Amino acid sequence: MSAGRYSCLLLPLCVSVLAHRQPGAPAASVPAADNSLVWGPGLEANIVLPVRFFYIQAVDGSGKNLTTSPGEKTFEVKIVSPSEPFTRIWIQVLDRQDGSFLVRYRMYATYTDLHIHVLLQDKHVAKSPFILKGPVYHEGCLCPQPVGSVWEAHMRCPQSFAQIDRDLSLYTTVDPDLNAQEIPQRFGQRQSLCHYTVKDNKVYVKTFGEHVGFRIFMDAILLSLTRKVRLPDVEFFVNLGDWPLEKRKPTEKLHPIFSWCGSNNTRDIVMPTYDLTESVLETMGRVSLDMMSVQANTGPPWAEKNATAFWRGRDSRQERLELVKLSRAHPDVIDAAFTNFFFFKHDESLYGPLVKHVSFFDFFKYKYQINIDGTVAAYRLPYLLAGDSVVFKQDSGYYEHFYKELRPWEHYIPVRADLGDLLEKIQWARDHDDEAKTIALAGQRFARSQLMGDSIFCYYFKLFEAYAKLQVTEPKIRKGMELVEQPADDLFPCACHRTTAKEVKDEL
Template identity: 85%
Template structure:
């Protein structure tokens, strides 16, 4: 037998084995008892990429805990009023017996029918009917009542970080801030001065490096397409470092930033990275909170029991980490993919290694999260994977850090990395406990850092901040209107009433 024929037969046998395994798995799943739920089954929850979940359940009523095969379930979305629909659907196997279904609408439809199928059998309460208009991401059709929108989105009553950040302000004066903040920060920093008036976005920029304005423009435009925001005026810091260093007893200027610190008083928002990944899910980004869930690497027992890290040289401790890796390669696999801040030390800490796909990080049980210029913005994605995070103690924080608990959602390590080797050894010696921490971190990310939560956070922040204003927000001299993008090919008709909330 030729080698080519042998390989062909082997491949055919493997395909047959996988198909047989898939059929066997499907045969034990109960279509009636399988669970289907999530925001993507409700017409009023408008997201860039809508999503819902499927939990495979067997005939005895037990949830499957391993993958029955990535092709187990089929999802079809149709509209009785349209012959063709422009909807991109992905069924993502989370390999734990559950699936995440995400879909992106490229037009607005009426009465969508979502069919969840297992070998042509309808699953759970399928088909799910989304009655009325189902608006796509680009449709400028805001819900006029913020209270109704919050209820539809199932937003939490409050966010601890917002409460903490705004507690420093008895009131804010847009008139005064519009004069004082540009004088104090406008020459040395990069700022955006925003006013939202009648649900339209206006902006003026200060400083040289204002390219990151695109992220803030994008979330504000997306949010105002979904819900009517209160009139509000605020300043956004476009740089990495938080700005307001005054003590709470001094006169504080409210500055919105993507990152906070223990020594500053900035008002924290979700990072631009996480914000963009939400807006561009199933768009131009490949790394987002959903895609990670389908790319978590081998099952826990098959993962490499080494702590992994890749990145650039943006902090002294990162140099130390690479040095530790060289001294203890059986414990740590850490290397630089780019030198920028410490170019003169490249000969000591190089050579550079090739970029590694983020999804390949999860071939390793232990992920090291270490600060860059500020907080490392990769933490949400690391938590969402299937590895345990060893997180450096840090003075910097993102909007959700306040809700994380050491030894519950991650393994803490000292800021100077002095106990890193010890913590890796602990994780190796307590494999089941480390696995539980990994799962708790994963559950947190899946519950708190998905797109619906991010939109809720932004809305709550602007609503609560607006209540603090003691003078009326204004469209100031030099501000320009940020236009909504147009879609001449698939325009939408908005059927909502135009009443507005009372603050």
């Protein structure tokens, strides 16, 4: 990962100091400061994200976009606040190896304004310096935009998400009072659930079941959202398990359950997975795999990748056993192996020895990635798409919140559920290399545009907003619910300068 060199005040609160383009690069690939492009949400003060980001496209003196890297240290990025002697901002410039760069930065304090300098050999690039008129709030600042529609406009959220429309179309109304009685009776003894109420933009929760540790992911996104925008009063139940729960037919009485995974045989309301959600919240934090870091670690250029289909994982599904057996029979076509066994008996004569874990970024040394279900949908698909290998996706009854926007043969190569045509599909890709590369790049573009942090926040907000409108009784703080406290921000507290929702209405 191209993290640059850091001049550190208080680790990890660092500012990236990047060297210039390496001497000796061919003249045709030299970017021009005036022609190169800079854009993205990280250049706007009103878009508050855990990690802000923007893009640089290197363009040469003739106006032509570079399509290969001019050198990972070509551009220097500095972020300063004129009113502050020290800016506690960690910056990384990630070389995407295609002539473009992703710049990400995590703020550890709030600033009255920020100046973002993008430099090429000490010359300002495009319209640098970019001035963010403050206050510019950091992730830990409790300062919600009081009007949801204003926040949506700032975030450039889409008008709707098709999956939300599909999920909620089964419910003409939702009765929080009835659900508060019926859902715990129906599911609470056998399943792990969280019962949430958001009231006056504060989060309250009660848990049911034994295994409720995964509520930390839901708590975290709700707290993060309520720091950024005032949520409508809303009451709902979240399934903390892998499998979606609502198996009744639409003609029967359905109970609305929010889940991280959906299926063709259930009626759960689907959210972005806990894995993708955490990676958004903890980018440049405690996670090493996220949608941004993948973009800087896509392996060698397409022509230099290994033309073998690659897979690593555990034994959480019968088809995974078949995949590893297929690999052992055709090692020149498929490299698939288990890293551990948990669900089935490990027969080494059938499945070979366990192998060591491989860095996810090393997956992209291979042209072909196999995505095969685990206990439910394999939650690695967003990251596989974000690379520049082509994904072979098993036909599945399970889906994540974005699956139905993907199109076979455009964003991925489909494979039968029983993997019966996998060898044939890999051979097709080998015989049609240009087409396979085109599919890989289309999948990558989808992930880069639809699965980044701003899109994930928009999805959650639009979901809660649409669901709240279906409620026919008032959401309540029920008996046994506890307040989910916002984390303390004692080190760098912020002052919120926003007007309240009442003041906004008075102005209108």
